[in-house]
Amino acid sequence: MKIRVLTLGAGQEVGRSCVVVYIGGKTVMFDCGMHMGYQDERRFPDFRMVSRNGNYTQAVDAVIVTHFHLDHCGALPYFTEVCGYDGPVFMTYPTRAIVPVMLEDFRKVLVDRRGEVELFSNRHISDSMKKVRCVNLHETVRIGEDMEIRAYYAGHVLGAAMFYLRVGTESVVYTGDYNMTPDRHLGAAYIDRLRPDLLVTETTYGTSIRDSKRARERDFLTQVHETVANGGKVLIPVFALGRAQELCILLDEYWERMNLDVPIYLSAGMTSKANLYYKLLVSWTSEKVKTSYAERNAFGFGRMQQWDRSLVDRPGPCILFATPGMLHGGTSLEVFKRWATSELNMVILPGYCVAGTVGNKLLAGGNGKAIDVDKRTKLSVACKVRYLSFSAHADAKGIMRLVQQCAPRHVMLVHGERSRMEFLAGKIGKTFRVRVFMPPNGTTVTMRTSAAVPVRVSRRLASEALKGVSERRAQRRAMGATPEPTSRAAVSGVLLFSSGSGGGAVRLVGDSEVGAALGVREVRVTHGTEIGLPRLASPEGAAEDDSPAQKRARTDDAECNDSSDAAVLKKAEQSLARCNLGGQAVSVDLERGLVTVGSFEALLQTKEVIQDEETHLQLSCSWLQDDEELAHVCIEALREAFCPLGP
Ligand SMILES: [Zn+2]
Secondary structure, three states: OEEEEEEEEOOOOOOOOEEEEEEOOEEEEEOOOOOOOOOOHHHOOOHHHOOOOOOHHHHOOEEEOOOOOHHHHOOHHHHHHHOOOOOOEEEEHHHHHHHHHHHHHHHHHHHHHOOOOOOOOHHHHHHHHOOEEEEOEOOEEEEOOOEEEEEEEOOOOOOOEEEEEEEOOEEEEEOOOOOOOOOOOOOOOOOOOOOOOEEEEEOOEOOOOOOHHHHHHHHHHHHHHHHHHOOOEEEEEOOOOOHHHHHHHHHHHHHHHHOOOOOEEEOOOHHHHHHHHHHHHHHHOOHHHHHHHHHHOHHHOOOEEEOOHHHHHOOOOEEEEEOOOOOOOHHHHHHHHHHOOOOOOEEEEEOOOOOOOHHHHHHHHHOOOEEEOOOOOEEEOOOEEEEEOOOOOOEHHHHHHHHHHHOOOEEEEEOOOHHHHHHHHHHHHHHHOOEEEOOOOOOEEEEEOOOOOOOEEOHHHHHHHHHHHHHHHHHHHHOOOOOOOOOOOOOOOEEEEEOOOOOOEEEEEOHHHHHHHHOOOOOOOEEEEEEEEOOOOOOOOOOOOOOHHHHHHHHHHHHHOHHHHHHHHHHHHHHHHOOOOOOOOEEEEOOOOEEEEOOEEEEEEEEEEOOOOEEEEEEEEEEEHHHHHHHHHHHHHHHHHHOOOOO
């Protein structure tokens, strides 16, 4: 069996994430992102590669969006409303709530402010959202006959999830962006030991080996503090949701800690958005974070005040969070025009601004120069200009830890620069001995998967096994150990094959369930195993360089030789007699080549090994369920006697 992966975006680049997986006859698109750095058709993934005739609903079974960043969801309205994909789109609840806000903010920048041709309309966004089906973390969502997905916590931003996809016996994990170290209000990413055929992981910070987010946060706070301490004003242009609230929390806590009273303002509309964000976040974050926020009530934003236009020229320091994020109009641009001319002040931009916006001109080195802020105004920028991106990504150590947790058979690297990927690919390949792919955009990678046979396990056996797992977990918790990734539980039972319609089925049931499963009243279940025996020494001596034919001839001789068989049985009898058999006697039937203790029987047999052209002697052991313990003792004793070093 094979899995094919077509990389439409994020292949050896950061931006427009879009990875199409062909698995078990299904096609699933992971992320549907936009490239923020391009203005031409490279902005979107080349969807034509998925369907020649443009029937995307037929070509794609499901679209999964990992989080609300535009490089992961920005092409969604285009794909569903312009290209016409009408199938299901999956995302988490917070992502579903924030994606339309992000898309609308972005659409406005392009259309309202820059007069670009619409890529998608406001209507397209809302229609696209109607196709979304929300998923909970760890909820297994079935899609059709034999496909299921499950979301795992990814950290990174509110609502971000990694996705596990299983079709039949094949599976893929796609991480999206994730963060392996917990931060201020989001926990660390976590995934079960899923052993998927393929893990597709981001590599944005693939070569840095420290958590630089904390350092960036400290930097941000220090610069803001210094500016207001010198009597300056700080303007922070933001989009309404996401980063804005992150920075608010950060400042609020810092102000509290440092006992500062410089006013912090929010521009109109941000308070209601903050409330929405708060509600989503509380239901999303871990218990620990929830509790600490309830105590601190940092989300009350009690310190934050509503901005009023009349405040713009009020003397003295202050901080203003204002929309929109790229200084392309509205309150943020209005205030920027007034504050930018003083070197006391500072403006802090997000890491990325669309070309043509004032934000972009500033990032391109507008500081100290005159720039056009609108058609009529040229402005000499004297204030300090800083930019920062707070998105938390996994560093190299974090990526290695995720690979270890997940235990995939193949790894694919996306969403990173080529040089970083090469470094990481070598490291992963060497450490985990798996094949690592890092395909460029527009290419397809094919990998072989194992042909496993699915077995239906009876409810009773499964719940027994799960009980064992939860007991082990409870023990670990009691010892204060970290929770282990989902452990595998050994299940033993009786395998039943049936040749029904649809290729038949394989079931595993407990001994007591066999009768009911087969529809018979009385069933005797016998367990069995084989113990291979080393060749007996013949009087002539066994030469190692004998030809296979000579070997067989000699073994055949040995077979005819009763004393040889008898010797084996004698040895078996003696070794068993030395054990504690609970008072049961050992008996030997030379005629049948059988040693018996209770229901335990060891039958001496010859076994042809076709590959080696050899005949081996073996003891075929069998016993009834009730004698499980006795059988265990006997088998140990026989192994000890005949192959002391063997398994
Ligand atoms: Zn992201």
